[in-house]
Amino acid sequence: MMKWNRIRWQDAGSQLLFAANSFALVLFIAGSNIAVPAWLQVMGRMHPLVLHFPIVLLMLGALLLFIQLRDPAVNQWKIQFTSWLLLAAALSTCVTVIMGLLLAREDGYTSDGNIQWHKWGGMTVLWAASALYWLRGYAKAWLPKTGAILTVILLLLTGHWGADITHGNNFVLAPVTPRNSTVPFGKALAYEHLVKPILQEKCMNCHNAGKAKGGLSMELPQQLLAGGKSGKLFIPGNPAVSLLIERLHLPTDDKKHMPPAGKSQLTDEEVNILYYWIRDGADFKAAVASLPAHDSLRMLATTRLQPSASPEPVYDFAAADDKLVQKLSNNYRVVYPISLHAAPLVANWYNKDKFNIQSVSELLPLKAQLIEMHLQKMPVQDADLDILAQFKELRVLNLSFTNITGNTLAALAKLPHLKSLSLSGTPVTQQQLQQLKSAPALQELFLWNTSLSANDFAQVQKNFSKVNIVRGFTNDQGEQLKLNQPVVLNTAAVFRNTMTLKMQHPVKGVEIRYTTDGTPPDSTQSPVFKDSLVITDNMTIRAIACKKGWYASDPLQLSFSKTTYVPDSVLLLNQPEGTYLAEGGKTLIDGQKGGTDFGNGKWIGYTKNKLEAMVSFPQQVPVRSVTIGTIHNINSYIFLPQQVEIWGGSDAQHLRLLKKVIPAPNKKDDPVTAMNIDCTFATTQVSCMKIVMTPVVIPAWHPGKGKHAWVFADEFLFN
Structure with missing residues (x-):
């Protein structure tokens, strides 16, 4: 049986x-x-x-x-x-x-x-x-x-x-397969040896030839450029609106966040590499060594790639005290090491209106470590070169577009290690440059946009036969080129009472034409920008650079906002969420606009809670309008708020509703835009105000339907 x-x-x-x-x-x-x-x-x-x-x-x-x-x-x-x-x-x-x-x-x-x-x-x-x-x-x-x-x-x-x-490909044998990270720095490619290894490790397990989630494969450059069902993966030169960066910055519990929750997440350094690669144009063939010396991607590469086989400079001095270096850095002067934990230091200066030679003298305690000084566009005078000559370890000195005339260049010839000197944009003459012949280590001299003639350059090159003389673009063939945009010298976009706008262009003979009514500027009919322009109210300026024989530059758009009253403090009743903390309440009154890059540290964001800010003034002021800077980027789940409420009164216990504004609904095809929400009401004496922004529920046409959208703010203006 x-x-x-x-x-x-x-x-x-x-x-x-x-x-x-x-x-x-x-x-x-x-x-x-x-x-x-x-x-x-x-x-x-x-x-x-x-x-x-x-x-x-x-x-x-x-x-x-x-x-x-x-x-x-x-x-x-x-x-x-x-x-x-x-x-x-x-x-x-x-x-x-x-x-x-x-x-x-x-x-x-x-x-x-x-x-x-x-x-x-x-x-x-x-x-x-x-x-x-x-x-x-x-x-x-x-x-x-x-x-x-x-x-x-x-x-x-x-x-x-x-x-x-x-x-992802070669998963089993990956531990015993040679990796690209050992490539010498001098031979490394930005995509092949920095970007691609990150994608292979963190992304290609879901986006490979056999498993292309969302129709996206990341194995080949052409596949990255093609994108997937959600559209282009990135916009070269604009990481702020690139889908790849947006998905990386979404909350981890969001179903659109990449990599998905539970998968190995990208480190901050890896996110920055992708961000800066896209910002630099997402070039698949660019060599790391070809990037500018202080390019962020190049600096990150130095910590990930093997140094070049070519001999590197040897510095025989000790590192400076970290606390001293930090103490000597401020908003207008930054001192930092050339690479992580390195002894040599670099100094950069900003804002010519705040500069004086004392800010250089203050760095003398670091003269044994400073190898680079970048003083371009600062009002450095001839007499100041004696102070610069005390920094005996200098290898690079940039004095382009300063106020030196060339009479005291002999002081710089005493620098024993000076290899690179930039005097572009100064009135130096061929005879004055002779003072540098005794400089023992000089290898390159930048002299573009000076008054030197072709014969002068020939004589300089003859006198400095072992020095690379950089004279810039000469256009000997008469080719018509396009001008770059005008340079704005103002740093703040928010002002009180009045503001003097200053613009200039590095190319001689260029006219700057502008408009203030929102219309495109014309190279012949629009007003010519002189030395400055006084602004007394909110204004959007569009400007172009023009010169005969050149194509006009792309238009430059600038927005300036007036705030009559500046609060003593801003107290956030709900703390910002995610990584969008910025400087807390200070962010809303620091005079800095965030632009369209919501991840640049100038925006605070909310999604689960309302933005509730309590604003205090030192005394009662008559307020008739409040303007709130915000942004909408629907692909990144950032929408205009459902409503904005403005409350005001003599103190926090006696507030009344002054205005409620309901912005227009967001639409599918809304572009990424930084904008203002204006709230006007009858003039009211207040010493305390509360501003409330309520996130909207994402509509049905959006992939995140039913969730709370993000709402962002960068600046409050009171008039």
């Missing part, structure tokens, strides 16, 4: 195995051409859950085929157990393959690459496992044993292709 039942169940198992093989073959051949009910799709998504079960059974069953026991009774039991084990292995393999074929029908899996190899491998393993069961008792023992070895090999190959789909 037991023997009959055993044979009956084995026959039933064999028939079931044959039927399952047939069903799997139909699915394999039909692909996506047949409709599958939803409950089967659920079954398909269980493929990663059950695939380990048949692997264990197949390997154990294959092993038992090679074991021969001496006791006939025990060996007979082993043979019967092996039969049941191989049947279970073949049936579970069939179930796993069917689940995998159902899963491969979903969006995100392509019809080529590793997925095809994995599907063929799965079917081959199924056929091998089925054959192994049916041939288990074959008279010639070498046949099932050979089949067992072949099945295990196929199993390993199929698993390898599956791992590549889930975790």
